[in-house]
Amino acid sequence: MSLVWTLIAAFLYTEIAVVLLLVLPGISPYKWNRFFKSKFLAMLAQQAHLYFFLIMGVLVLFLLEAIREMRKYSNIDNTGDVHLNVEMQHSMRLFRAQRNFYISGFAIFLVLVIRKLVTLISAQANLLAQSEASMKQAQSATAAARSLLTEKTDKAKEATEDSTLNELNKLKERVQELTSDLNREKKDKEAVKSQAESLHREYDRLTEEYSKLQKQITIGGGVKSASIKDD
Numbered sequence: 001m002s003l004v005w006t007l008i009a010a011f012l013y014t015e016i017a018v019v020l021l022l023v024l025p026g027i028s029p030y031k032w033n034r035f036f037k038s039k040f041l042a043m044l045a046q047q048a049h050l051y052f053f054l055i056m057g058v059l060v061l062f063l064l065e066a067i068r069e070m071r072k073y074s075n076i077d078n079t080g081d082v083h084l085n086v087e088m089q090h091s092m093r094l095f096r097a098q099r100n101f102y103i104s105g106f107a108i109f110l111v112l113v114i115r116k117l118v119t120l121i122s123a124q125a126n127l128l129a130q131s132e133a134s135m136k137q138a139q140s141a142t143a144a145a146r147s148l149l150t151e152k153t154d155k156a157k158e159a160t161e162d163s164t165l166n167e168l169n170k171l172k173e174r175v176q177e178l179t180s181d182l183n184r185e186k187k188d189k190e191a192v193k194s195q196a197e198s199l200h201r202e203y204d205r206l207t208e209e210y211s212k213l214q215k216q217i218t219i220g221g222g223v224k225s226a227s228i229k230d231d
Contacts, residue, residue, distance in 0.1 A: 074094060124192075134185045
């Protein structure tokens with residue numbers, strides 16, 4: 001393997017490690033969000049789109065090069081007059097081209113997966129933070145309304161019966177509004193939890209697709225090696 005393809009393979013292994021880190025259950029979205037917003041990553045984020053398109057462009061170029069090599073060595077006519085060494089060299093070059101195709105293809109796929117995971121984790125952390133803030137605000141508003149209701153009840157004992165009833169009705173309506181707000185916030189939190197579960201299901205689906213593709217690479221490599229040995 002040449003130096004360039006060794007670097008691309010190392011980049012692929014790094015992407016695999018990053019994906020595994022992003023989906024570890026022990027790290028919460030809050031921690032990842034704080035890490036993404038650190039000073040170092042904030043500096044890199046200013047040019048994130050440039051880096052992303054640059055990496056994608058390089059990987060696509062190497063993918064096209066691998067496809068060109070595959071087409072080049074797949075179209076060679078192996079007649080009976082061709083020497084065995086030449087035929088083995090062509091087969092080995094075809095195998096290398098296919099290997100490079102899978103390496104660059106998986107590298108491009110994992111770049112897109114990592115970008116999507118970072119976006120989803122950041123969005124999930126923001127939604128959870130908003131949900132908790134809204135829940136605390138609703139609870140504090142409910143406590144304030146209850147204390148206000150208690151104070152108004154004590155004062156209402158000294159007032160007339162009509163004014164007492166009016167004040168109590170207004171306060172009850174206020175409590176009902178705040179209770180409905182609290183229930184709505186609880187529903188929002190449940191929606192956030194369901195969204196988080198859907199994110200985990202999406203990752204499981206991506207992991208299954210990645211496992212299937214890696215099995216295809218392993219099976220393809222085994223078949224090529226067996227064909228070379230038979231030749």
